[in-house]
Amino acid sequence: MTYHDKRLPQSGQQAGASRRDVLVSVSAAGLTLGFVVTGKADAQTGIQDDAVRPLNAYVTVAPDGKVTILAKAPDVGQGVKTMLPMLIAEELDVAWEDVRVEMAPNDPKTYGRQFAGGSMATPMHWDEHRRVGAVARAMLIQAAATAWNCGPGDCATEPGAVIHKPTGKKRTYGSLALACATVTPPDPKTLTLKEPKDYRIVGRPLAQYDTAKIVTGQPLFGIDQRRPGMLFATYVKAPVFGAKVASADLEAAKAVKGVKAAFIVEGHPDAFAPGPGNIGQGLMPGVAVVAETWWAAKKGRDRLNVTWSDHPTSQQSSKGYADQAAALNAGKPQRNLRNDGDVDAALKNAAKTIEAAYAYPFLSHANLEPQNCTAEFRDGKLEVWAPTQNPEPGRQLCAKTLGLAPEDITVHMVRGGGGFGRRLANDYMVEAAWISREVGAPVQVLWTREDDMQHDHYRPAGFHYLKGGLDAQGNLIALADHFVTFSNKDAIAPSAGMSAAEFPSRFVPNLRFDVSMIPLGVPTGPLRAPGSNALAFVFQSFIDEMAHAAGADPLEFQIRLLGDQEVVGQAPAAYGAGRMAGVLRAVRDMSPWASRGKLPKGEGLGVGCYYSHLGYFAEVCHVAVSAEGQVKVKKVWVAADVGRQIINPHGALNQVQGSVLDGLSEALHQQITVANGAVEQTNFTDYPIMRISAACPVEVKFLKTDFNPTGLGEPALPPAIPALTNAIFAATGKRIRSLPITPDMLKA
Amino acid sequence: MAYTLDVNGKALRADVDGDTPLLWVLRDTLGLVGTKYGCGVAACGACTVHIDGQAMRACQIPVEAVGKAKVSTIEGMATHRIGKKVQAAWTELDVAQCGYCQAGQIMSATALLAQTPKPTDAQIDEAMDGNICRCATYVRIRAAIKRASGQKEA
Numbered sequence: 001m002t003y004h005d006k007r008l009p010q011s012g013q014q015a016g017a018s019r020r021d022v023l024v025s026v027s028a029a030g031l032t033l034g035f036v037v038t039g040k041a042d043a044q045t046g047i048q049d050d051a052v053r054p055l056n057a058y059v060t061v062a063p064d065g066k067v068t069i070l071a072k073a074p075d076v077g078q079g080v081k082t083m084l085p086m087l088i089a090e091e092l093d094v095a096w097e098d099v100r101v102e103m104a105p106n107d108p109k110t111y112g113r114q115f116a117g118g119s120m121a122t123p124m125h126w127d128e129h130r131r132v133g134a135v136a137r138a139m140l141i142q143a144a145a146t147a148w149n150c151g152p153g154d155c156a157t158e159p160g161a162v163i164h165k166p167t168g169k170k171r172t173y174g175s176l177a178l179a180c181a182t183v184t185p186p187d188p189k190t191l192t193l194k195e196p197k198d199y200r201i202v203g204r205p206l207a208q209y210d211t212a213k214i215v216t217g218q219p220l221f222g223i224d225q226r227r228p229g230m231l232f233a234t235y236v237k238a239p240v241f242g243a244k245v246a247s248a249d250l251e252a253a254k255a256v257k258g259v260k261a262a263f264i265v266e267g268h269p270d271a272f273a274p275g276p277g278n279i280g281q282g283l284m285p286g287v288a289v290v291a292e293t294w295w296a297a298k299k300g301r302d303r304l305n306v307t308w309s310d311h312p313t314s315q316q317s318s319k320g321y322a323d324q325a326a327a328l329n330a331g332k333p334q335r336n337l338r339n340d341g342d343v344d345a346a347l348k349n350a351a352k353t354i355e356a357a358y359a360y361p362f363l364s365h366a367n368l369e370p371q372n373c374t375a376e377f378r379d380g381k382l383e384v385w386a387p388t389q390n391p392e393p394g395r396q397l398c399a400k401t402l403g404l405a406p407e408d409i410t411v412h413m414v415r416g417g418g419g420f421g422r423r424l425a426n427d428y429m430v431e432a433a434w435i436s437r438e439v440g441a442p443v444q445v446l447w448t449r450e451d452d453m454q455h456d457h458y459r460p461a462g463f464h465y466l467k468g469g470l471d472a473q474g475n476l477i478a479l480a481d482h483f484v485t486f487s488n489k490d491a492i493a494p495s496a497g498m499s500a501a502e503f504p505s506r507f508v509p510n511l512r513f514d515v516s517m518i519p520l521g522v523p524t525g526p527l528r529a530p531g532s533n534a535l536a537f538v539f540q541s542f543i544d545e546m547a548h549a550a551g552a553d554p555l556e557f558q559i560r561l562l563g564d565q566e567v568v569g570q571a572p573a574a575y576g577a578g579r580m581a582g583v584l585r586a587v588r589d590m591s592p593w594a595s596r597g598k599l600p601k602g603e604g605l606g607v608g609c610y611y612s613h614l615g616y617f618a619e620v621c622h623v624a625v626s627a628e629g630q631v632k633v634k635k636v637w638v639a640a641d642v643g644r645q646i647i648n649p650h651g652a653l654n655q656v657q658g659s660v661l662d663g664l665s666e667a668l669h670q671q672i673t674v675a676n677g678a679v680e681q682t683n684f685t686d687y688p689i690m691r692i693s694a695a696c697p698v699e700v701k702f703l704k705t706d707f708n709p710t711g712l713g714e715p716a717l718p719p720a721i722p723a724l725t726n727a728i729f730a731a732t733g734k735r736i737r738s739l740p741i742t743p744d745m746l747k748a
Numbered sequence: 749m750a751y752t753l754d755v756n757g758k759a760l761r762a763d764v765d766g767d768t769p770l771l772w773v774l775r776d777t778l779g780l781v782g783t784k785y786g787c788g789v790a791a792c793g794a795c796t797v798h799i800d801g802q803a804m805r806a807c808q809i810p811v812e813a814v815g816k817a818k819v820s821t822i823e824g825m826a827t828h829r830i831g832k833k834v835q836a837a838w839t840e841l842d843v844a845q846c847g848y849c850q851a852g853q854i855m856s857a858t859a860l861l862a863q864t865p866k867p868t869d870a871q872i873d874e875a876m877d878g879n880i881c882r883c884a885t886y887v888r889i890r891a892a893i894k895r896a897s898g899q900k901e902a
Binding site for chain 1: 765775779780781785787823846847851872876877880884890
């Protein structure tokens with residue numbers, strides 16, 4: 001089947017085209033897409049002396065018709081190395097089987113911001129990337145039209161070929177690619193994109209491009225990178241964040257067979273605030289051990305006997321934070337974030353009030369691939385191979401720390417073994433860069449699991465002191481939250497804030513959010529669905545408490561709370577109340593919600609819903625709780641609204657199922673605790689991750705609504721946690737107000 | 749000291765200290781990087797290999813203890829009667845997200861199916877509980893094992 005084209009510019013544009021560095025503005029977001037023209041073009045024919053040349057910064061068509069599409073953003077398991085090229089391939093009109101995917105270079109001037117975060121890949125590229133493909137297709141059509149001496153309107157395409165409609169003549173893309181050198185790319189905004197009914201790739205469940213390498217164990221990840229003459233390094237940092245090295249037995253480390261170097265690194269004074277775009281830390285003080293194999297480096301490290309200097313945060317502890325939170329709550333809040341109506345009067349006059357204190361712990365990202373990076377410093381230039389989610393800020397961090405010009409640094413984006421926000425930081429990158437320069441050889445820095453768990457930027461803990469009031473009809477009329485969170489240099493610590501638009505603000509007439517802060521010596525930052533992964537638990541649990549207090553069906557109580565307006569508030573803080581009600585109704589209907597009263601003793605269903613990362617999710621969880629307090633999650637149902645199109649249903653389902661289980665894993669198992677200024681957990685033995693025996697089926701329904709598609713890396717996670725805790729309440733009558741859930745909380 | 753190891757049916761020589769874990773000999777000395785480092789304490793299963801057909805954690809096996817045992821790694825599964833079926837099921841269902849744990853998952857699943865050709869859910873849980881998937885692709889891991897064993901995917 002071909003799809004016919006009414007969208008091409010009708011004038012032949014090949015004449016007078018500049019053959020190099022044609023720049024086309026692609027989107028309203030201001031990204032400039034460089035149409036890179038390489039090689040020397042013959043002035044007469046326009047044909048390049050290169051056999052293969054890029055049609056634009058993303059697309060190269062080879063003479064055999066194979067198409068190489070560059071993936072712009074790093075893949076850490078969220079599937080963008082497949083999904084983003086799918087968008088281009090769709091509008092280019094090429095068979096997916098003929099597409100080869102390569103990672104783009106880190107080059108923000110050509111590609112715009114290149115990162116993996118915020119579930120942003122879909123909303124940022126849905127329109128833009130399809131237009132990249134459409135531009136390339138229009139150029140191929142123009143080249144064919146020129147050859148046939150017809151207008152582009154006489155041409156159509158089928159996958160991999162242009163067709164002359166009047167005669168049925170065909171030219172393959174491969175045979176046209178070189179002639180595109182003389183075609184001026186059309187303005188992407190002028191092109192009409194395909195109708196969804198004509199999609200051949202978008203909407204098709206496709207395996208990840210790297211699947212074959214993954215299942216056969218081919219080199220792929222950061223840790224798999226190798227350079228000629230490469231050495232391996234470990235880097236020991238202080239348990240108390242930022243403490244400097246007092247002493248280290250470097251000679252003992254150097255005495256280990258295979259160890260090439262051992263040295264102390266002072267670290268950068270700005271390591272705690274490494275600069276624009278960087279999250280987490282920069283180059284912290286520590287000791288490097290470099291060897292022929294990583295095991296030799298590790299053996300050397302184990303003999304260092306490092307002592308650390310005193311540090312002002314070495315007295316901090318989780319118990320201390322909890323005590324400070326309680327003390328702060330007893331006093332006047334430090335800041336007011338929002339104050340609607342008259343909360344105190346409304347609570348005083350309420351028919352029913354509830355007070356509750358909620359708390360959640362620090363969490364670690366625990367990527368299965370420990371942080372690592374390969375760096376090669378040579379002749380004043382630096383090249384790194386980094387499993388980063390955030391390459392350009394890493395380049396800037398290396399430039400600043402090593403005193404190099406950013407132009408002298410090349411960052412290769414390498415697949416990361418899990419991201420979850422950890423690899424938005426580039427601490428491992430700057431360590432590798434520094435150590436490579438010190439030893440004058442290519443180096444792979446690889447953290448131990450213990451390094452990784454004890455030197456994260458953690459999901460911040462938090463404390464919420466809540467009050468709620470119901471009127472005589474059971475409406476939620478008042479809500480107050482005193483949120484005790486953490487500060488870093490008097491500002492709210494990274495990822496430790498709360499928006500004034502946090503739900504249910506704007507849906508409760510009398511609402512107050514207050515904030516107080518505890519100074520914190522532990523680095524914090526984004527973990528998958530930052531903020532939301534904690535706030536959904538707090539507010540969705542408390543709303544469930546209010547529903548039960550009102551004697552209402554908790555799911556119907558949520559729908560009623562959302563009111564009659566389709567959208568509440570203005571962008572960027574607009575809340576699609578109608579979309580949320582839609583997913584709540586959908587999850588009610590797909591799950592056995594209506595028959596939950598018939599469940600056996602010790603079992604229950606709970607509901608949670610949450611809007612984050614532009615996606616609307618409602619989830620129902622079914623749990624069974626034993627007399628000993630053991631929680632078994634039997635099933636989770638998910639209704640999702642991320643717009644009109646699921647780009648890759650295969651990847652989409654995997655992301656949602658994984659996010660839900662990730663949320664359950666956090667709630668059931670995980671906490672990072674602090675003692676003497678340092679993290680106490682060291683490995684998966686004391687920071688458990690959900691295993692297969694605890695993984696339940698997750699049934700997912702995507703509602704198709706008339707909105708642009710949005711991302712799926714994160715938004716399914718937050719509501720899973722309150723769906724679980726609310727189900728536990730339904731099963732046991734016990735309210736979970738503190739995470740993680742322990743059997744002690746639930747013993748009969 | 750020099751050790752000659754039988755890895756995926758080939759005799760490979762490694763000159764390393766005897767206490768070096770097999771994991772690091774495979775990765776850093778023999779260049780077989782499919783076997784992954786995750787925890788170093790046998791808590792995650794990312795380094796799972798077969799020693800005479802048994803699933804073992806390579807981070808816990810000093811190279812001097814391997815002796816003449818047959819070592820199989822993910823790189824050898826394409827020619828393994830069961831391993832290739834498991835890889836095919838993993839591909840067809842596109843189990844992976846980040847993919848970092850999947851070599852270890854495939855090695856554990858292959859050892860399971862070699863012993864128990866039609867495993868029940870409980871047998872899958874028991875055999876696979878030592879392999880963490882941080883992306884939590886467990887729903888698909890279970891389905892892929894069922895598929896590779898010719899059973900209905902629940």
